[in-house]
Amino acid sequence: MYAFAFHRPTSLRQAASLVGKLEDAKFIAGGHTLLPTMKQRLAGPANLIDLNAIPELAGIERSARAVTIGALTRHAEVAESKDVREAIPALAELAQMIGDPAVRHRGTLGGSVANNDPAADYPAACLGLAATIVTNKRKIAADDFFKGLFETALEEGEIVTRVSFPIPQRAGYMKFRNPASRYALVGVFVAKRAGEVRVAVTGAGANGVFRWKEAEERLKARFAAKSLVGLSHSPEGLNSDIHADAQYRAHLIGVMARRAVEAASNRE
């Protein structure tokens, strides 16, 4: 790791003022992407601003229409939350599928969303559920938030404070893991909402998470796994690497989408 100075603000205001003042500063939350990157010297911020001591970023709130989760909420807390499990079980299941127990004790929703790793799970939930990403400056619809590989609509120094997930009628998430890294080779989040169905795909896109519109249209006509039979995604625009080529990923999108719909349909 390259040397850095460490800062630990105790309020959002302090964090925002620090990032405005300091040269070459980066935020750290769970640190499970940033620290490995820093160890490899792929990142070397001069200043590290730790968000872990900011109480405004914690907590899960449930209203009649949405579940709003603080950015610093750990994956394990989302997975175990009674509110999340009751209102959006697919979201709790998704959180439970991230990494391993120790990683889930540390990794955060805000970190995952802000980092926008093309194989991360939460971006699929945000896009699939039409979530709103709330920052210290504004609210951003998920459709406008994820811009590409590790790229988001966040401006320099902007902090994700919470994510608001509208409660769907039904939702399901399925992923096919890379057997070694356990990251999603392909993950598909399907949600049936009033007036629309959304299908969000992670792990597969050369440009990060995306919506599969053809599947959405078919499922809008009839929300059943059968509606997707015979529909396949084009390998165009998908990742090809040593783990899986674009064609295999394209095939997996169809399989995971059908399974996600089944999971959503079988829920009581």
Next chain:
Amino acid sequence: MAAVSMTVNGRSVTADIDPRTLLVQFLREDLRLTGTHVGCDTSQCGACVVHLDGKAVKACTILALQCEGAHVTTIEGLANGTELHPMQAAFREHHGLQCGFCTPGMIMTAVDLVNRKGSDVDEHTIRHELEGNLCRCTGYHNIVKAIAAGARAMAQAPLRQAAE
């Protein structure tokens, strides 16, 4: 250099450290608590698992400075004097190790899983919960057996203490 204070195995510690110091380095190199191991250094293998404020975490992927004010428990903090923690005793009894390198992490993960899932955990749950702990001696079978036995022993331990 930066100052850090935390409680490790019930003892308050304060030190002046390089901000780059990982929690696992701080434990091993500053506090000389070498029971916590460094295996992969990439948060995959679980040899460095400790409890941070009561929850299992990988100490290779946390900065020591992020643990300011926290309570950390390492493998050295489990035993009660010379009496092994029930999970440690179960690993010995059931030969839940071969070379022993992964064992501290396995045991810290096992205690955490019993804390969360209760002492009645089945084999499937145990195997699934060990996803983040690798054993290169292929000793999983006995590790799983040891954890099941340790979990049951942990449920009885308070009773035994009360009887004494």
